[in-house]
Amino acid sequence: MIEIINREIELFLSSLNDIDEEMLKTILQKSKISITDDLSKGHLTTNVCMVTGSILKKNSNELTSRLKDQLEGIKLFKKIKVAGPGFINITLFRKDFIATIDKINFDKGDYGESIFNKGKKIQIEFVSANPTGPLHVGHGRGAAYGDAVGRILKATGSSVEREYYINDAGRQIDILTASVILKLISKNINNYFPTNAYKGDYIEEICKKFKKEISINFDNESIKKINYKDPEKEIDQVIAILKDSNIKTWGIIKEFSLNEMILSIKNDLRKFNISYDIWFKETSLGSLDEKSSQISNSINMLIKNGSAYKKDGAIWLNTEISNDDKHRVLIRDNGKATYFASDVAYHKNKVDRGFDKLINIWGADHHGYIKRIEASIESLGFSKDKLIVKLVQFANLFKNGKKVKMSTRSGDFYKLKDLIDEIGSDAARFFYLSKQADQHLDFDIDLAKSNSKENMFYYIQYAHARIVSLEENFIKKYPDFEKNLKPIQESTYDKFDKIIHELSKYPSIVDKAAKSLQPHLIIFYLKDLSHLFHSFYNDNHVLSESDENVQSIIQCMSAVKQVISNGFNLLGISPLKKM
């Protein structure tokens, strides 16, 4: 129906005098056909006359009456009405309106999918937490968000590749390795353990798994003598001694610890119903020592085209192109690459892989990083519009009415795994996604676990479960109807019209969520839909309706169930059959 109206509108616009290409484009961009917010306004509405009127500096009254006549002329609609400041409201014939139910029950899991991103290759990189500790509840939000965005984009026709960037190079990994080694040799060094080493119990778990047949010999005496006031220098000194005294064993333990950490992260994410297509290691970008490694190549390119330069012994990138407030160091005066240099190479690698869009999901603390990455992309000769950075604000976790504190180094944090064990993956995902990603979120564990009305998650699940049970009871009562339900278009029953109207909005909600990368829109939609359902369910005793009506109602209810299930699926949540 919307396609038909669109065609009529285009005909209408081209029939107008004094309109040029440019204007036409603007009008089509600004105007829209949408589903009305309320049935009292009919089923569909368009603002095209107001938009056209304002662009052509014409009175919109004249336009509305002309378009109204034209739409009435094709006799495909029950009623055309001009309303408000110049909307055209369209009421469909009942069979067209009610056909939505048949469509949903026919399309099943495909209902709501669209093709507006068809053929697009999108890469989405998210979580990418350093493999120096297990994932904590702070990472959960980015994980739930990134995965849901991936699912939604896929539903709009694009191919989506999920990627986790593993920072397996650099000082943090050295600290991890040192922490493990110090625990392994703790008896020989009087249990010495520097303040800045990682303290969580996961370090001990790695030690337990480490095969003891390898002899672990380090310079224990030098370690015992370490005495620094600055904890940063202290840990660096520890690392230096360990490496110098037995680089081979260091390497073995480093690799082992890293693999254990990555494995634990993968397991946690799997538990959270998330799987990745690619696990990209920072070390695969190579090092500066290799002449044609990816990292050397990208820096050389930047130097060659004049974007990067040498100053005070370091190599800097001029980031003015993106209005960054200062130039950024790529290679330090000690010859080592910065983390930023790896990132430049990594983003070049991503662009080279030919994606149409790169979506990075970062914690809000990375905010200051956006401009320099954009500058590097532009400086390498690509458009920064390819890159979309979505910031996810921190989540405050509340338990027993108190805020839960977190710090990775001290080992004092709430693990994502524990949260999932406590409330389940589905409820956790739901709450992480229940608010816009770029807003602060207070995550109340007690509420998430509660069975009360204020728990939206159960409210929606309850609607789904009620319909499942309704269908079961229906089949028990009418075993014959199972195979030949009457088509719903013949229904004259109208008490569920509000629900049908709401169901017809679902595809546009998915599109909106995909365009704005906001999964929470789906949650709010499902809540509204569930509300309509619960209300209907209370007012109408379905199975005591006439045989004819009950067939139609059951089909409508099944459609509601289907849409809840489809919506949950986009969020990575499984609907419940029983509460």
Place this chain on the structure above:
RNA sequence: GCCUUCUUAGUUAAAUGGAUAUAAUGAAUCCCUCCUAAGGAUUAGUUGCAGGUUCGAUUCCUGCAGAGGGCACCA
């Protein structure tokens, strides 16, 4: 100081520039001989302040006030 996100019922939150700003919660009242009361119905209550753009602004722009986050040759 600079950058950035934000400010909507008592509280927590919705709303691609659209019509009467939507829910939940809290308060008050009511509804189970009936398909799951983890539910429903009714009532009262909101766009920080001052301008601007627009036929139309919670939405876009400017200023002010207030809150969070970021401003390393750390990762």
